[in-house]
Amino acid sequence: MRGPHNIWRLIRTGATMERTGAMRVVLEALDAPLPLRIAARILGWPFQWVGYKGDSAQPPVTRALTALGPAYIKFGQILSTRPDVVGEDLALQLQVLQDKLPPFSRDTAIKTIEHELGAKADTLFTDISEPVAAASIAQVHRARRLDTGQDVAIKVLRPGIERAFRRDIDAFYFAANVIERLSPASRRLRPTDVIEHFEGVVMGELDLRLESASAAEFAAKTQDDAGFRVPSVEWHLSSKRVMTLAWAEGIPANDLAAVSAAGHNRPQIAARILQMFLSHALRDGFFHADMHHGNLKIAPNGDVIALDFGIMGRIDAYTRRVYAEILYGFIKRDYRRVAEVHFEAGYVPADRDVDEFARALHAVGEPIFGMDASHISMARLLSYLFEVTERFGMETRTELILLQRTMVVVEGVARSLDPHINIWEVSRPVVESYVKQNIGPKAMARDLARTAQILARVGPRLPELAEQMLIKLSQEENPQPESNGSYWRNGGVFILGVLLASGVFALLELL
Known part of the structure; x- marks a missing residue:
């Protein structure tokens, strides 16, 4: 039964992509070979009547994915973290894809809460609100715990979302196999591997116990970070399809007028957001990988509150050291050392010329340092760096690509709060502190002790x-x-x- 369904789903997807104009944009971004372009246009064009129109005010790709539903929205968001697959331009377009859908009813949410927690909702909560936020996978309600009177946020999965995602993921695998058969050249992009990565991320988000665990781990690692908060998990009020957190009162980070009206120091908050992200990535190796405006609030006392822990990033200790040395080398403008680190880590094949690589890195770094402070961008530096390392044969490292994508988002948040922020000056203390603590005699002694x-x-x-x-x-x-x-x-x-x-x-x- 799945075969005919997958074919029909693929036809409807192609028709929607063709009808919205997204097909041409995607094929160009992927530099698709001629046989694949012809097959895609043939598939979509005759069936345009079954395709969705979408919101004509949106860009073509955003409009098509939004019209196709939750799985496609989430797939687009995850592809935005893979510029190595879809290209820089399309990745940037996908970053603005809004993960918002019409909410389902409060009554339906209450039925899910009661079924998952095994008790009547009115014996656990009072004042369960209408949805305060609705995304592709779940929506959030505000309520109050009956026993303590504490305000909480209850996240509830959409009805039938697991089955809907499973159906669409099967269709994605079918499409990946078709693409690989029609275009052997496309195998370098590893379409099936991309779908496997997507499936892994989504299956994690569809089990709110895993998100609860991420939130609890993140809270434990950041509990001593001044000016940064993570809402606590109410474990006994959480399950696979329901997650309850302490309510976080604050102003959305994108409401700049309200942030200013509340008397908050916007440049200080901008610096804190950037430094906290770098600290979490380098110090902990565990960072919030979806740190956009919608997942950040500013508390009445000025603290930054992080929300939504469905997508988290991890970096092992060795990679963190390498990454820190690379950043530190750029901050010090020691391009020879940056080149040596790449060779020592095995990121660049040993048969390449280290001096030539250092010269290429010099060409990357110097123009950025010559910019006005308000235009200096670490995200741009990482983007240029990946371009250079790719030319020298460096293999794609998924964890660093996710870090780069998140860095782009965090920089955007920081710049919206403070357009004149100097990224290097703000980042320097965090990177220098990490290098001092983790590279050198002290770090060697700790490594020997662990051994x-x-x-x-x-x-x-x-x-x-x-x-x-x-x-x-x-x-x-x-x-x-x-x-x-x-x-x-x-x-x-x-x-x-x-x-x-x-x-x-x-x-x-x-x-």
């Missing part, structure tokens, strides 16, 4: 492992040359491990 902890856990087993090796050796009456080599390799690794452990323990004794 010692791991070896200490294995330590009690070292005699047992040695005995097993000796028994195995005694049982081999006539070892073959190959097994002899294997034995000596294993024995060498074992001895090296013992020596390394002994050295680490001796160093710790000296310290």
Whole structure:
């Protein structure tokens, strides 16, 4: 049954893209080969009558995806984080895609709350409001806890949204397979992998327990950050399809007039938003990856409040160090060091010329430093940097692309609050602090200490492992040359491990 449905869904998608003018824009942005262009136009044109018109006031791609429904809206938002797939221009267009849909009824939301929490709504909450926000996956209601009187925000998934997304994701996979068959050249964009990434993100957002876990983790990591708040999760009032958070009172970050009227220091708030984002990315390796105006509020005391934790980014400790050294090198205008870091990290193939790469980086950095402070952009720097590294054979790193996309959004928020913000000056203290704490002798000592902890856990087993090796050796009456080599390799690794452990323990004794 899925085959005919997927074909029909693909026809309707193509017809809508053709009817809104989005088909041409997308094919040009992807630099699609001629066979794929012909197939796409043939598919869409005869069936335009089944396609949606959409809002003619919107750009073609935005209009088409909005008309096609929640899964397409979410897909467009996620594609905006992948300029390596859709190109810079189309990625920028997709960033303004509004994740808003008409709300479903309050009564339907209450039925979901009661079913998920296993109790009548009026035994848990009072004053459940009409929807205060409605997006493609869920909507939010304000209410008050019956037991404590505390105001809360209740996020409720749309009815049937899981089934609708599953149906559309199947159609996306079908389309990806068709594209790969019609155009082998398109395989370099890995359409199926892109759909797999989308499926992973969306399936996480469709289980509000996972978003609750992200919110709780983010709150724990940022609890000591002055001027930044994350609403607490009400775990006993949350489930797979319902999430309850403490209500966050504040002014939406995009209501600049209200922010100013409340007497808030807009340049100070702008700097805080940018510094907090960098701190979360570098210090914690866990950052809010959807930090646009709609997900930020300004509290009455001026604190920045983060909302909506469906899309979070993670960066491992090693990558954070590399990223910090790259940023620090640019801040110091030490392009040779930036080039060396790329080679040391293996981001650029070893057979490339480091001096030539440093010269290319110099050409990226210097024009930006020559700009007026209000035009300096770290997001632009990262964009240029990725262009250069791609020319030198650097492979795409999804986590850094997500970081770059979020950096673009955060910069936009900061500039709206303070058009004259100097991105470098605001960023410098955060990057310098991270470099000081995580690169150098202190960091090396901490790394050795962690290594010692791991070896200490294995330590009690070292005699047992040695005995097993000796028994195995005694049982081999006539070892073959190959097994002899294997034995000596294993024995060498074992001895090296013992020596390394002994050295680490001796160093710790000296310290």
